[in-house]
Amino acid sequence: KAGVTQTPRYLIKTRGQQVTLSCSPISGHRSVSWYQQTPGQGLQFLFEYFSETQRNKGNFPGRFSGRQFSNSRSEMNVSTLELGDSALYLCASSLSQGSTDTQYFGPGTRLTVL
Amino acid sequence: GQNIDQPTEMTATEGAIVQINCTYQTSGFNGLFWYQQHAGEAPTFLSYNVLDGLEEKGRFSSFLSRSKGYSYLLLKELQMKDSASYLCAVMGRNTDKLIFGTGTRLQVFP
Numbered sequence A: 001k002a003g004v005t006q007t008p009r010y011l012i013k014t015r016g017q018q019v020t021l022s023c024s025p026i027s028g029h030r031s032v033s034w035y036q037q038t039p040g041q042g043l044q045f046l047f048e049y050f051s052e053t054q055r056n057k058g059n060f061p062g063r064f065s066g067r068q069f070s071n072s073r074s075e076m077n078v079s080t081l082e083l084g085d086s087a088l089y090l091c092a093s094s095l096s097q098g099s100t101d102t103q104y105f106g107p108g109t110r111l112t113v114l
Numbered sequence B: 001g002q003n004i005d006q007p008t009e010m011t012a013t014e015g016a017i018v019q020i021n022c023t024y025q026t027s028g029f030n031g032l033f034w035y036q037q038h039a040g041e042a043p044t045f046l047s048y049n050v051l052d053g054l055e056e057k058g059r060f061s062s063f064l065s066r067s068k069g070y071s072y073l074l075l076k077e078l079q080m081k082d083s084a085s086y087l088c089a090v091m092g093r094n095t096d097k098l099i100f101g102t103g104t105r106l107q108v109f110p
Helices: none
Strands: A005-007 A011-015 A018-026 A031-038 A042-050 A055-058 A064-068 A074-078 A087-094 A110-112 B002-005 B009-013 B018-025 B032-037 B044-050 B053-058 B059-067 B071-075 B082-091 B098-100 B104-109
Touching: A005 A087, A011 A018, A018 A110, A031 A074, A042 A064, A042 A074, A042 B082, A042 B098, A055 A064, A074 A087, A087 B053, B002 B082, B002 B098, B009 B018, B018 B032, B018 B082, B018 B104, B032 B059, B032 B071, B044 B059, B044 B071, B071 B082
Parallel strands: A011 A110, B009 B104
Antiparallel strands: A005 A018, A018 A074, A031 A042, A031 A087, A042 A055, A064 A074, A087 A110, B002 B018, B018 B071, B032 B044, B032 B082, B053 B059, B059 B071, B082 B098, B082 B104
16 A cells, blocks of 8 residues: 655745645555644644545644545645745645554655755 | 653664654643654654553564653664654643654654
């Protein structure tokens, strides 16, 4: 069974631009969570989607948004990029929503904002 | 509030045993996870504890004490490939989301 895939793997943008990242969960997994990882803050929860609905949201500004499609694939969007948005963005999938099901992580998208 | 603490860095010698501690304060508790993350790679699942006690899985064991808000990950017979960051994460009962600690970077020396 294929793992979680994320595209693109690397991205360079400039301040003010917007970016869309994509995540395809493990087949059969319906929950997708997004995290931002920076050296100083560690893994910070962004949001979780289940059945095309956002179920949980972390403490990030409204510039960060996401959605989930009927095939469970998910996208996250960051608008008006800031230098501080440079980070590794990880998505994780699990069988169901917010339970103790193990989350499996994708390889991440490394975003650099110049 | 929610808070998870773990040491920032640890070093150990190949073949030795190392214990990585994690303390947490969360709104409710629905389980604690340990993940391993090699530099430049995604976190990979190591263990899950929801009841008090020790869970053993090969060279790795994880312990939980809910009354003390405390867990540890025990790595035995250390190998060079165990050099990685180890992330402690808690699932809060009321939040249904994983809260991660900042991770412990373990370096194993020959």
